[in-house]
């Protein structure tokens with residue numbers, strides 16, 4: 001055994017503990033305030049959070065919900081998407097995206113991705129049929145999709161656009177924020193996200209008053225005026241406690257993003273020429289929910305890094321249309337995604353990493369390929 005320090009070294013993919021004493025006290029005070037006023041569901045903090053998030057994305061309305069999954073499902077329901085309809089989405093996302101479509105009774109159609117891992121607008125255009133009702137792009141890894149192209153395609157074909165911005169709070173494209181493009185946009189604030197609560201939560205945004213009214217009803221059993229049910233739905237309300245936590249954390253989200261971008265720039269520099277690193281084109285502002293590299297000999301690299309105490313993740317090892325539920329009937333076209341899904345690897349890039357951590361990860365990856 002070499003007795004060197006590297007054997008002790010651990011680089012965690014994520015660390016959700018709140019260790020900073022100031023931040024911890026601030027959260028505890030916010031929770032205390034909710035316990036004292038007692039409006040535990042849809043309390044005043046929820047309204048404040050909704051208006052703050054709507055403002056930050058230049059939107060008229062925001063509706064707080066239980067999760068990003070609920071946000072997507074309720075968004076599609078609010079647009080009256082259902083059986084017989086097709087919704088075109090990307091092949092590569094967390095399964096919640098396809099599930100939201102399938103749960104409405106509509107059929108997900110899976111488009112290909114480009115090398116930036118985001119949906120390929122050309123592939124979307126080729127998959128449109130008379131049944132297509134909507135496009136559901138996912139701003140994957142925290143990079144906004146080619147929204148100008150996608151919005152043009154949607155407009156040409158009279159399709160609605162629902163953004164899955166779960167990974168992209170704070171990201172932008174040509175000066176426009178993630179969540180500001182589609183007829184409806186969805187966020188997740190689960191604890192893993194760049195802007196995350198201390199539990200499950202999500203948000204749906206829109207400028208359309210009628211869609212907003214429907215979202216508010218669908219969020220709580222499809223009811224209006226307290227007790228009148230206009231359509232069956234789930235209970236998808238957000239907890240006041242999570243909203244209180246998010247209001248506190250919103251103050252720091254720009255710092256978190258800044259730090260993640262700094263870490264990404266160190267990786268870009270250190271790993272250039274060794275693996276394929278994420279690129280940012282002019283006008284793109286990515287938030288690096290994940291820092292996803294594309295590599296050869298992936299499983300050997302994972303084992304090598306694990307031995308060095310470095311935790312990695314494959315997000316996600318299966319395309320959505322490769323999942324058991326979807327694969328037999330999966331519609332779409334996604335050959336580039338099938339190639340890329342074998343090569344993607346997320347390395348630690350959370351804001352708690354030090355420069356020394358990043359340099360260590362770089363050194364270990366370079367060491368593997370030398």
Ligand SMILES: *Cc1c(COP(=O)(O)O)cnc(C)c1O
Pocket residue numbers: 066067068069070093094096097138164166167188189190200201202
């Ligand atoms: C996290 C995530 C979701 C689901 O959000 P939850 O809050 O976990 O339900 C949906 N889509 C994408 C792309 C995600 O990353």
